[in-house]
Amino acid sequence: MKSKLPEVGTTIFSVMSTMANECGAINLSQGFPDFTPNKYLLDRLSHHAHSGKNQYAPMNGIPELRQAIATLTQECYGRAINPDTEITLASGATEALFVAIQAVVNPGDEVILLDPAYDSYAPAVTLAGGICTHISLMPPSYQPDWQQIEAAVSAKTRLIIVNSPHNPTATVFSDDDWLALANLAEKHELFVISDEVYEHIVFDQARNSAHRYPALFDRTFVISSFGKTFHATGWKLGYCIAPPALSVEFRKIHQFVTFTSFTPAQYAVADMLNKYSDEVHGLGDFYRSKRDCFINAMQASRFSMLPSAGTYFALADYSAISDKSDVDFCEELTREHGVAAIPLSVFYKAPPNSRIIRFCFAKREETLLDAATKLCAL
Numbered sequence: 346m347k348s349k350l351p352e353v354g355t356t357i358f359s360v361m362s363t364m365a366n367e368c369g370a371i372n373l374s375q376g377f378p379d380f381t382p383n384k385y386l387l388d389r390l391s392h393h394a395h396s397g398k399n400q401y402a403p404m405n406g407i408p409e410l411r412q413a414i415a416t417l418t419q420e421c422y423g424r425a426i427n428p429d430t431e432i433t434l435a436s437g438a439t440e441a442l443f444v445a446i447q448a449v450v451n452p453g454d455e456v457i458l459l460d461p462a463y464d465s466y467a468p469a470v471t472l473a474g475g476i477c478t479h480i481s482l483m484p485p486s487y488q489p490d491w492q493q494i495e496a497a498v499s500a501k502t503r504l505i506i507v508n509s510p511h512n513p514t515a516t517v518f519s520d521d522d523w524l525a526l527a528n529l530a531e532k533h534e535l536f537v538i539s540d541e542v543y544e545h546i547v548f549d550q551a552r553n554s555a556h557r558y559p560a561l562f563d564r565t566f567v568i569s570s571f572g573k574t575f576h577a578t579g580w581k582l583g584y585c586i587a588p589p590a591l592s593v594e595f596r597k598i599h600q601f602v603t604f605t606s607f608t609p610a611q612y613a614v615a616d617m618l619n620k621y622s623d624e625v626h627g628l629g630d631f632y633r634s635k636r637d638c639f640i641n642a643m644q645a646s647r648f649s650m651l652p653s654a655g656t657y658f659a660l661a662d663y664s665a666i667s668d669k670s671d672v673d674f675c676e677e678l679t680r681e682h683g684v685a686a687i688p689l690s691v692f693y694k695a696p697p698n699s700r701i702i703r704f705c706f707a708k709r710e711e712t713l714l715d716a717a718t719k720l721c722a723l
Contacts, residue, residue, distance in 0.1 A: 400608065
């Protein structure tokens with residue numbers, strides 16, 4: 346059999362989590378919380394499951410949840426969204442990303458990726474017959490060079506994928522970045538996928554989004570995730586907001602990928618948004634305390650911690666500890682020192698010569714302090 350993805354193996358997240366489980370290591374690699382979601386959310390899930398909400402939901406999502414998303418978007422970014430024509434629920438942000446890519450990328454089209462890039466982007470482009478153009482964001486700032494990005498645009502470029510707040514570097518686009526992206530997309534008639542799954546986890550500035558830039562939004566798929574927002578990654582509930590014409594194309598493909606998404610969870614999340622939207626607006630403060638707990642505890646280590654402006658990740662330079670590759674160092678860290686992390690090089694087509702790894706701090710305080718104790722002993 347000829348593989349459609351011959352260079353793709355098992356995702357690094359699965360590899361490191363499996364290794365962590367095998368070794369009994371503290372798992373700061375894969376990005377999921379080790380604490381329980383809001384009790385009200387869980388109670389509403391049980392309520393709706395027991396009250397018969399167990400069959401197919403509408404293909405684009407239940408009306409109650411789409412309206413709640415529209416209200417939240419208006420509150421956060423001042424953009425009025427039509428819940429019927431511009432919002433589509435998906436089985437996690439990864440499905441939404443895949444569907445959006447399939448909707449606009451044709452064989453031979455070029456797609457700009459900013460490395461380090463989330464690992465689902467490139468395989469989805471390849472499966473659509475597209476060609477990835479990789480632009481490296483360089484440590485330690487990982488800031489986009491928009492002149493370099495524009496220089497990579499060709500007559501075949503169809504799409505650019507951006508991610509802010511950014512996984513894995515924990516950086517956040519400035520207003521200048523959004524404006525530069527908007528100008529680039531409009532000038533070269535590009536489509537945009539804006540991966541905003543960590544949109545509410547921002548520490549050092551106000552939340553921002555493609556929603557705030559009308560010319561940009563007109564050509565953009567904005568992808569978000571309730572799994573990240575409500576600490577329930579296993580529910581795999583995400584959504585796409587896009588202008589009506591783009592949403593039509595998105596739904597054509599979505600209906601043949603998953604058709605619809607976990608019904609009782611849709612009702613539970615709608616209830617949660619309607620009753621506890623303050624939990625969404627307070628998410629930055631919630632994770633800031635976890636970030637500060639971990640980074641402060643790491644000050645006694647030989648790791649050099651990089652700034653974390655958003656997401657629930659923090660980067661650490663281990664140059665003072667080892668000259669091993671980041672992949673080998675993460676394996677040693679897991680097997681010999683009891684803490685699992687993610688190597689950054691796997692998110693690059695052409696990794697820079699650096700020794701930087703990613704830790705996830707979406708954990709209980711005792712978990713973070715236990716991990717920091719082990720890491721400080723290196």
